[in-house]
Amino acid sequence: MILVTGATGSFGKSAIHHLLSQGVPSAEIAALVRDPQKAEELQALGIELRVGDYLDIDSLDRAFHGVDQLLFVSGSEIETREQQHAKVVQAAVSAGVKHIVYTSFMRKEGPSAIDFLQDTHIKTENRIKESGITYTILQNALYLDLLPMFIGENVADTATIFLPAESGESSSVLRDELAEAAARVLTTEGHENKVYPLVNSESVSYGQIAEKLSDIHEKEIQYHSPSEAVFKEKMQAAGVPDAYIQLISAFSVAQANDELSLKDDTLEKLLGRKPTGLQEFLTSVANCK
Numbered sequence: 028m029i030l031v032t033g034a035t036g037s038f039g040k041s042a043i044h045h046l047l048s049q050g051v052p053s054a055e056i057a058a059l060v061r062d063p064q065k066a067e068e069l070q071a072l073g074i075e076l077r078v079g080d081y082l083d084i085d086s087l088d089r090a091f092h093g094v095d096q097l098l099f100v101s102g103s104e105i106e107t108r109e110q111q112h113a114k115v116v117q118a119a120v121s122a123g124v125k126h127i128v129y130t131s132f133m134r135k136e137g138p139s140a141i142d143f144l145q146d147t148h149i150k151t152e153n154r155i156k157e158s159g160i161t162y163t164i165l166q167n168a169l170y171l172d173l174l175p176m177f178i179g180e181n182v183a184d185t186a187t188i189f190l191p192a193e194s195g196e197s198s199s200v201l202r203d204e205l206a207e208a209a210a211r212v213l214t215t216e217g218h219e220n221k222v223y224p225l226v227n228s229e230s231v232s233y234g235q236i237a238e239k240l241s242d243i244h245e246k247e248i249q250y251h252s253p254s255e256a257v258f259k260e261k262m263q264a265a266g267v268p269d270a271y272i273q274l275i276s277a278f279s280v281a282q283a284n285d286e287l288s289l290k291d292d293t294l295e296k297l298l299g300r301k302p303t304g305l306q307e308f309l310t311s312v313a314n315c316k
């Protein structure tokens with residue numbers, strides 16, 4: 028039995044669809060959900076729903092019963108995530124789970140502008156390794172799907188990308204392709220006790236994105252990279268919520284510091300093709316408008 032956590036979220040749902048399309052019978056897949064009403068579509072596919080919360084160890088002990096492989100999708104509640112993840116690993120040990128596949132985040136050595144996110148991933152990876160359970164750590168790249176949030180949904184109208192990312196590049200990947208790779212790891216051999224950076228075959232800067240957008244929209248779209256301080260000041264003056272400013276700013280600085288780009292072909296090998304690139308993504312977003 029494979030149990031997918033975060034199954035009501037985008038990644039978990041997508042991973043379940045890929046498991047099914049890679050030939051895993053629905054009777055061999057279970058989904059961890061907090062609210063079964065959010066998972067009626069999965070239930071209709073024959074997926075067994077198991078109710079559990081990362082904060083509630085008893086619920087996890089019940090939910091993990093009889094599970095061989097656990098696709099552990101990292102939680103989304105930053106303040107309590109470390110504590111939640113510790114409980115997931117503890118319950119996996121108690122239940123005798125044989126293989127944990129964990130969705131972490133890509134990183135390089137040294138301090139990071141996104142340490143507030145990376146810390147939990149590092150601690151969780153260590154806990155999993157120390158648990159003695161066979162593991163595969165997926166160090167996922169930034170979701171390419173988030174690009175419109177960074178550059179602005181209406182960038183074709185504003186004609187400006189304004190981010191403190193300098194000429195830094197990112198090897199972002201579509202979330203669905205990362206989920207497809209996770210399913211591949213669960214359905215094929217040879218991934219035991221491996222740490223996989225999962226990044227795109229290309230890395231691109233916001234300058235290159237502005238050029239591609241200029242071609243697509245047939246108008247000049249410019250990229251300006253202010254200092255972090257000026258970026259924050261302008262966003263605050265525009266009434267953007269603080270949490271959002273902090274997040275965008277931290278990822279932009281991480282990109283400026285070359286933390287978000289990496290050369291690695293593991294994802295390409297798992298997918299059996301090159302991941303979707305920037306041109307295709309931007310064209311599909313533009314065509315949806």
Ligand SMILES: NC(=O)c1ccc[n+]([C@@H]2O[C@H](COP(=O)([O-])OP(=O)(O)OC[C@H]3O[C@@H](n4cnc5c(N)ncnc54)[C@H](OP(=O)(O)O)[C@@H]3O)[C@@H](O)[C@H]2O)c1
Pocket residue numbers: 032033034035036037038039060061062065079080081082100101102103104111130132167168169170173202
């Ligand atoms: N690589 C990247 O660029 C990137 C970007 C954003 C996030 N992430 C990470 O990747 C994860 C998956 O991404 P996503 O897009 O699928 O996120 P998402 O759509 O927000 O899904 C998060 C899932 O986690 C579940 N969850 C949250 N807290 C939980 C708890 N206490 N107990 C049990 N389940 C809980 C949610 O359940 P409910 O439906 O009940 O809320 C949901 O199913 C995120 O949670 C985050 O850790 C990565």
